[in-house]
Amino acid sequence: MNAIDAVGVALPRLRISADEVADVWGRYSGAGIESKTVPTVDEDALTLAVAAAESALSRSSLDPDDVSTVCLATTTPPLDAEEIAPRLVRALGLPTSTSIRTFTQSTLAGAQALDSGFDAEGPALVVAADLPRGDPASADHPFGAGAAAFLLAESGSVERLGSTSHVDELAGISYRERGSDELTGLDITSYERRAIRESVTSAVEGLGADPDAADRLDVDITDVDGAAVFQPDARMPSRATGDLSIPRETLARGTVVDRIGDAGAAGVPLGLAAALDAAEDDDRTLAVFFGSGGGATAMLFEGRVDSGFDAELDGGISVTYPEYLRERGYIGTVDVAGGGAHVSLPAWQRSLDQRYRLAAGRCPECEALTFPPEGACRNCHRRIEFERVELPRTGTVRAATSIGHGGAPPEFAEQQRRDGAYDVAIVELEHKGESVTIPVQLTDANAGTVELDDEVRAVVRRLYEQEGVPRYGVKFAPVDDRR
Template sequence: MRGLVAAGVYVPRFRLETDELERAWGTNRAAGVERKAVPAADEDSLTMAIAAARRALEDAPLERGAIETVAAATTTPPLEEGDFVSRLVRALDLPAAVATATATQHTAAGAEALARALDADGPALVAVADCPEGTPADADHPFGAAGAAFVIDDDAVVPVVDVAWHSDETSGIRFRERGDRGVDSLGITTYERDAVREAVTAAVSSLDVDAADAVGAAVHQRDGSFPYRITNELSLSSESVATGTVADHIGDVGAATVPIGLLSALDEVGDDLTVAGFFGGGSAAALACEGSLSVRGVTDIESAETIDYSTYLRERGYIVDGEVAGGGANVSVPNWQRGLDRRYRLVAGACPNCGGVTFPPDGACQECHARVEFDEFEAPRTGTIRAVTVIGRGGAPPEFASLQQRDGAYAVAIVSLETDYGSVTLPAQIADADPQSVAVGNTVVATVRRIYTQEGVPRYGVKFEPVADTD
């Protein structure tokens, strides 16, 4: 039966305790959320989707070239108009001929993407990521950031035994006006809760399974207590709802909340029934799954680095103007486009004459200096720092100044990647680390992050993050 063969979760390392919100504003509009995940200044819904998808694909029992469908879901794409899924396909080195779909505009978008993959023929990848924002004084309080990914195929480890839908107009539950970055709602608590409860109840009740048999459940959760309030007309036990409730630890992550909750439940339950109830401000969907699955990255839900509220405001860009003095180095879109394989996947070149390695694989061989057509290959994503420096405040080139306003000083290193042809060395920014703690000899691993925005288009590429010491 068709369903999940692998999955992955990505949650940013930063957490903001909601007690910080109360100290800052005198009130906490995130009741039921103990802490929320905070994206770093160079993270967005695309980078989190890539990270989660990479984890899912690493555990999938198939080659990436076998993927025939890619479905993505987010309510916060980097560009209001601009293809989201094509960047995902390129960064993950998936076949250019894959069928693609992007679902957005409502928090049940993850269910749409999953349904598309389940209806498709052949292996499929689903990536769901979100980082909603709101007015810092109130609406923003519960919003977090995270991503989830699923590899779907026949002969599944976790079959999806049924999918059901319910649709009705329920205006004002959650909306974002065109051109506005902030999410808002009517704020009529009883009306909103009843609308979600009625829609989710209708969808789950339409499944060809008895929800009373579920030992795991993930339902629409704008906070940690909301799932229990909207399931009182369903026969779901409190214990089953607890397995899929994650908003109390990572916040409301929009379209990604229920998918992450579902994977949290599947990672915990045995070979029994798990149900998921999605809500999107009118549409609701329900999935029924059987079995359990080890999910890479699910422990990120609990692990975290706590930050204070002023750091949070900077990382999210609420208190920086983004203005940059000077022109910086202009790299045109066509030139950037030609280098995507090396920027995303560290594609290097082996010289057919001398066997030496060249990165990037352009021009003459760096060993024998011959003009050749290189044999391209992907360098390993794990390497070693050979030299490092810290770019202090005000010292960044103009194109990186906006990031530095939000994230402060950052480390830049020469990283060595060992290949069968020799060492690949390249300069790169170091992410997710105190720059003063980065040292020569550290082991680092590649991650795709936002580099800067130029000509109105976000530019993405590889940075490196330190590998945690497991001793």
């Protein structure tokens, strides 16, 4: 049976404090939240999922080619009627035979994805990524963003001891109307608290009665060392477990909403990542998921694994409230005139390995590298069939300049409106004694702050939309990307 072999997390680098929001509105509708993460214009559920998955894969000795199943959970997919898991598989360079399973609709999606990954035949990659939105005057106050990825394999160090669910019709606590991108709710506080508490209690108590886990659950189910519980705000974990008497210090180990905000379907997975990072080898960790309209799921784990949560959390960059509104696309509009660099979908499809994986070509005659791997060898000028080579994902800046307001091509006008001026650079990538230089867009850095000879790394980000379809590819960020 699969166990957790590695965990990775991804958080946007931008942060806004609760005080900053309260200064504007005179209040803050996010109990106990001190600050929250702010996704930028080129970050969405897919890019956060890619970053978290890359982190998990880098922490494991498992060959990515051995991953048989990818389970993705999100309530905020880039497109409502298009599967995004294949993009995740492609961006990570996983086999095209990888089985994909996507879970949406409610914050229970994270539990459903984990259940599916544990039940999979062979190694599985489970990723929960979310960035909910709401009315900026009220519902949006607690919303943050983030992603957590779990690599599951027989060799994993964290065993899942049991999983049980309580299913009920609990409509209206949190929902998104068809055609809208903003979450809302019925604002019936007493109904919400009772529904969540009763569902959580039933799911957790069910663990002790789980016939598949009864021989292992030989202690009081509430006598655990850490707990990650449904957390739309910082008060909810203790309120949701009010009938279970779980100590506050136990809940604190898996509570992250106070520092990153409500991350939707990724909230409990991120809390679980933090709790497993702080655990001892024989500690038990409880994870409890809740979903509007569905009920609750409880899981019990034993063991520990590094996730790097604290390192990912440290060093964020603060933004003002007007900057926050622009980054999230709440204010301003852009009317783009002109065509820009139109790239047809067939041509884009043919170049995906270059855009995601930095796939270059090695000349079999002279060993020189060519990027993109098309046409003749750049060194000997022979027209040959290139040998595929994936370039390293770190390189050195050899030239850089800033694109100021009004200077962006039409396809990047929306990015510039929300994110301001940005840098482009020539980056040198070396592979086995050979090198190539490629033009790239820089991200995760203020314009003009990246200098010659700086080291940068490839990150998958949203590039632009064409004909209503988002397009993704590699940008480069400073290796010290918290500037």
